[in-house]
Amino acid sequence: MKQVLHYIDGEFVEGNSERQITVTNPANNEAIARVNCASDAEVHAAIASAKAAFDSWKETPVSERARVMLRYQALLKEHHDEIAEILAQETGKTFEDAKGDVWRGIEVAEHACNIASLSMGETVENVARKIDTYSYTQPLGVCAGITPFNFPAMIPLWMFPLAIACGNTFVLKPSEQDPMTPQRLVELFEEAGAPKGVLQLVHGDKSAVDILLTHEDIKAISFVGSVGVGQYVYKTGTDHLKRVQAFAGAKNHSVIMPDANKQQVINNLVGASVGAAGQRCMAISVAVFVGSSKEWIDEVAAEIGKVKPGLWNDPEAGYGPLISPQAKVRVLDLIAQGKQQGAECLVDGSDFTVEGYETGNWVGPTVFRNVTPEMSIYQEEIFGPVLCCVEVETLEEALELVNNSPYGNGTSIFTASGAAARKYQHEVEVGQVGINIPIPVPLPFFSFTGWKGSFYGDQHAYGKQAVRFYTETKTITARWFDSDIATGPNMTIALK
Ligand code: NAD
Numbered sequence: 001m002k003q004v005l006h007y008i009d010g011e012f013v014e015g016n017s018e019r020q021i022t023v024t025n026p027a028n029n030e031a032i033a034r035v036n037c038a039s040d041a042e043v044h045a046a047i048a049s050a051k052a053a054f055d056s057w058k059e060t061p062v063s064e065r066a067r068v069m070l071r072y073q074a075l076l077k078e079h080h081d082e083i084a085e086i087l088a089q090e091t092g093k094t095f096e097d098a099k100g101d102v103w104r105g106i107e108v109a110e111h112a113c114n115i116a117s118l119s120m121g122e123t124v125e126n127v128a129r130k131i132d133t134y135s136y137t138q139p140l141g142v143c144a145g146i147t148p149f150n151f152p153a154m155i156p157l158w159m160f161p162l163a164i165a166c167g168n169t170f171v172l173k174p175s176e177q178d179p180m181t182p183q184r185l186v187e188l189f190e191e192a193g194a195p196k197g198v199l200q201l202v203h204g205d206k207s208a209v210d211i212l213l214t215h216e217d218i219k220a221i222s223f224v225g226s227v228g229v230g231q232y233v234y235k236t237g238t239d240h241l242k243r244v245q246a247f248a249g250a251k252n253h254s255v256i257m258p259d260a261n262k263q264q265v266i267n268n269l270v271g272a273s274v275g276a277a278g279q280r281c282m283a284i285s286v287a288v289f290v291g292s293s294k295e296w297i298d299e300v301a302a303e304i305g306k307v308k309p310g311l312w313n314d315p316e317a318g319y320g321p322l323i324s325p326q327a328k329v330r331v332l333d334l335i336a337q338g339k340q341q342g343a344e345c346l347v348d349g350s351d352f353t354v355e356g357y358e359t360g361n362w363v364g365p366t367v368f369r370n371v372t373p374e375m376s377i378y379q380e381e382i383f384g385p386v387l388c389c390v391e392v393e394t395l396e397e398a399l400e401l402v403n404n405s406p407y408g409n410g411t412s413i414f415t416a417s418g419a420a421a422r423k424y425q426h427e428v429e430v431g432q433v434g435i436n437i438p439i440p441v442p443l444p445f446f447s448f449t450g451w452k453g454s455f456y457g458d459q460h461a462y463g464k465q466a467v468r469f470y471t472e473t474k475t476i477t478a479r480w481f482d483s484d485i486a487t488g489p490n491m492t493i494a495l496k
Helices: 040-057 062-079 080-091 096-112 154-166 180-191 206-214 225-237 260-276 289-304 325-340 395-403 418-427 464-467
Strands: 002-004 007-008 011-013 021-026 030-036 124-128 132-141 142-146 168-172 199-201 218-224 243-247 252-256 282-292 344-347 366-369 386-392 411-414 433-435 471-479
Touching: 002 366, 002 464, 007 096, 007 180, 007 252, 007 471, 021 080, 030 080, 040 199, 040 206, 062 080, 062 096, 062 154, 062 168, 062 180, 080 096, 080 180, 080 395, 142 154, 154 168, 154 180, 154 218, 154 243, 168 206, 168 433, 168 464, 180 199, 206 218, 206 225, 218 225, 218 344, 225 243, 252 260, 252 395, 260 289, 260 386, 260 411, 282 289, 282 395, 289 344, 289 366, 289 386, 325 344, 386 395, 418 433, 464 471
Parallel strands: 002 030, 142 168, 142 218, 168 199, 218 243, 252 282, 252 411, 282 386, 366 386, 411 433
Antiparallel strands: 007 011, 007 199, 021 030, 124 132, 132 471, 344 366
16 A cells, blocks of 8 residues: 655655554545654654755745746646546546646646746835835745645645745645645655755644644644634634634535526536535535526536536546545535425435445535525535525625625626626625636636635735735835935934
8 A cells, every 4th residue: 555755854754653544545435545644753853844944945046946936837737647646546536627626736836936026025216315115025934834635736736836936945734635646746846856845744634733833933824624623723823923824614606697698507507516526615505596597496406417426537427426434424414404404405416326336435416495594504514516506586685695604715696797797796795706607716826815704814825915925025225325424313203
């Protein structure tokens, strides 16, 4: 069985801890790899090595840092399909979807190649006579990243390329459920020529995270994961006076106006709701049908019902299994609650399996209608292939419903009306809005801007906001005397 390795102080090591985690194939729950959780001493060693590496990395010229990123993005592209295959095997994602996961990460590494332009400061000449003010961005030190299972390539790549391009060093603690993909990303980073110590990889769970959250040499924490853990990470990290950005769970609504193109709505809702088995933080889990668009619900359900889950390498498969048996139990329990609480189950995937893989974490596509905000299937992030359909009469009612949600990650509206779209984009209290686009994940020159209970912090992932998150601004006010005539003391705070 494959042994997953840590990367500490420039060496790939098995680790000495007795505590082991087994990585399984979600399609049948057979073991495919084993990882020793990093011991406390190993996490401390990773942080110490990253701290030592910071001294020279921060002095490395920006174009040299950019060149490491250029080589890295080229290597990621060269190994794109191979990474996607590892990813598909440990997550169960279809090969096409796994390739998307890798690609959306590569786009961020590509963006990090622009670090010289991205990290430029500001200048104003003559803020007072013969006095100029200019600012620089300088790195923070050692940063850490804690990532979830559902995008084991994209989300680590949201973090370490930009943090490191800014001149920081980085400790990555990926999800223990699919650690092989992050290991491959780190191997390629070494191959790209990153100096020893700049990137560290430690595997494990809460005990490794707790050291990162409290260690005095960690200056900033990037976290992506569930709401409860996100709140814990944000509170503990900030309590230890660190900068923290914590991306958490979601419940994303798509509003369907009666003037929308019906076929586009159906096509888009299918992939956005049950694609990746609904295990996306930007999945559409609630479709809000406005007015007469409710007449399309049966057709939407019928199309979603046609999607067949299957193995990662089955080109006919619409999506794969859930990540773990626990995840499956949780989703089945929520489906059962939906039925008990009075929602009408139009398509029921609770009894689905794949022949020959009966022990896998399969859940078939599931669609409910007559869902109301009191129901647990409406309130909870199901993180499974389940779409909840809600009916309202007006756009105002739809807005009220969406704005009452505690989450604010993503939303979309399907309409042919510019006025309705403009009203929705302006009034909705959600950080990422799609207009006739179901899953509006911004490209890396923007930032990933979830709101409310989907995000704790202020500067978001990638784009300019990430550069602000991973740097300090130093502002210099300078005067050079061109004569030695003294003007006498200035007893005020004004620049003269
Ligand atoms: P998770 O919270 O269980 O795990 C995330 C990370 O935290 C992992 O590395 C894990 O080892 C660590 N962790 C788990 N429990 C911990 C604890 N008690 N203390 C400290 N660390 C702990 O999340 P997951 O199940 O891997 O990922 C799915 C969740 O991530 C969903 O809620 C999804 O919406 C969310 N997510 C959000 C975004 C976003 O951008 N908002 C993106 C992707 C995923």
